[in-house]
Amino acid sequence: MTDTDSQAPEPTDADHAEASFFTYEPGDEPDQEVDRPNHPSTTSQQIRGMLEWIVVAVGALAVALLIKAFLLQAFFIPSGSMLETLQINDRVLVNKLSYRLHDVNRGDVVVFEKPPLASGDINDLIKRVIALPGETLTLVDGEVYINGTRLDEPYILGKLSLPERDIIPNCDGAPGPDRCTIPPGFVFVMGDNRTGSSDSRTFGPIEESSIVGRAFLKVWPITDISFL
Numbered sequence: 001m002t003d004t005d006s007q008a009p010e011p012t013d014a015d016h017a018e019a020s021f022f023t024y025e026p027g028d029e030p031d032q033e034v035d036r037p038n039h040p041s042t043t044s045q046q047i048r049g050m051l052e053w054i055v056v057a058v059g060a061l062a063v064a065l066l067i068k069a070f071l072l073q074a075f076f077i078p079s080g081s082m083l084e085t086l087q088i089n090d091r092v093l094v095n096k097l098s099y100r101l102h103d104v105n106r107g108d109v110v111v112f113e114k115p116p117l118a119s120g121d122i123n124d125l126i127k128r129v130i131a132l133p134g135e136t137l138t139l140v141d142g143e144v145y146i147n148g149t150r151l152d153e154p155y156i157l158g159k160l161s162l163p164e165r166d167i168i169p170n171c172d173g174a175p176g177p178d179r180c181t182i183p184p185g186f187v188f189v190m191g192d193n194r195t196g197s198s199d200s201r202t203f204g205p206i207e208e209s210s211i212v213g214r215a216f217l218k219v220w221p222i223t224d225i226s227f228l
Contacts, residue, residue, distance in 0.1 A: 071097055073212070074219065075111055075124060081191035081198070082126060083157050085109070085228065091220035092126070092228065096213035104129055104187055104208055106146075109215040109228045112189070117169060117203035126215060127189035127199050128155070131182050133208075139178040139201075144190075158195040170204030180205065187211075 077090040086092065086109075094111050104110070108129045114122065131137040131146055138145040142159035145151065162177055171180035182188050186205035191197025200206065218226050 071095070075126065075215070077126065078122060080196050081193050082109070082128075083193040083196065085128075085155055085192045086126070086218065089220075090218055090224075092215040093217040093219050094213040094215050098214040098216075099208070099211060104132065104211065106130065106132055110189065111212040111215055112206050113210040113212065115203045115206050115210065119198060119202075124212060127191050127197070129187050130190050130200070131180070131188035131205075133182050133184045133186055135188075136173070136179070136181045137188050142194075155192050157193045160194045162201065168201060168204055185209070 073094050073096060075092050075094055077086045077088060077092065080088055092109075092111075106129055109126065110129055111124050111126050114120070114125055118125065130144060130151070135146050136148075138148070139160055139162060142161075143150055144153065144160065167175045167177055168180040169175075170183070170186070172183045173181035175181070180188060180200075182205050185208055187208060188200045188205045190199045190201065215228050218224060218228060
């Protein structure tokens with residue numbers, strides 16, 4: 001091998017051009033564009049936040065109205081007709097779906113629309129179911145008898161008082177002031193405060209279709225929450 005063979009070839013003009021194409025001096029960097037996110041203005045954020053809260057509020061109101069119309073509703077107790085079970089100013093929760101799933105039961109505390117013969121300006125009344133369709137209720141010496149059997153009522157306050165009417169209205173059979181056979185589709189209701197309640201002894205049995213729902217929970221006062 002000769003000295004000529006061991007020498008590296010001289011760079012050509014093309015090599016100089018290629019090297020200069022890929023190199024540049026500091027400070028000669030090309031201008032670069034930086035992508036920056038477009039941040040919404042503070043006003044736009046506030047408007048969007050307000051709209052979101054409006055949607056949430058409207059949705060919550062719609063749900064509340066649906067629940068009140070078809071499932072649950074709270075009722076205020078304005079009188080002492082259900083003492084001692086319910087006090088004046090108590091609030092109860094009523095299940096409107098109960099009697100779409102099962103029949104009315106004796107002992108249920110129910111809210112119902114005021115019947116035609118009831119007095120007063122309160123549109124929704126609350127009483128306890130005492131007698132069911134087809135049963136004969138008799139009042140004897142302050143006690144309630146159903147088909148001849150005395151009804152045990154640990155919840156009542158005071159002795160039973162009879163109404164001043166000659167007969168209990170809207171009964172089947174041969175009704176009297178102390179006797180009523182309940183027609184089909186009706187129930188007989190009384191307040192637990194027997195000496196301070198206007199109930200079926202006065203206005204007769206009520207239609208089952210007029211029952212709004214079953215009161216199942218006392219929710220006020222908060223210190224006395226309990227099932228009914």
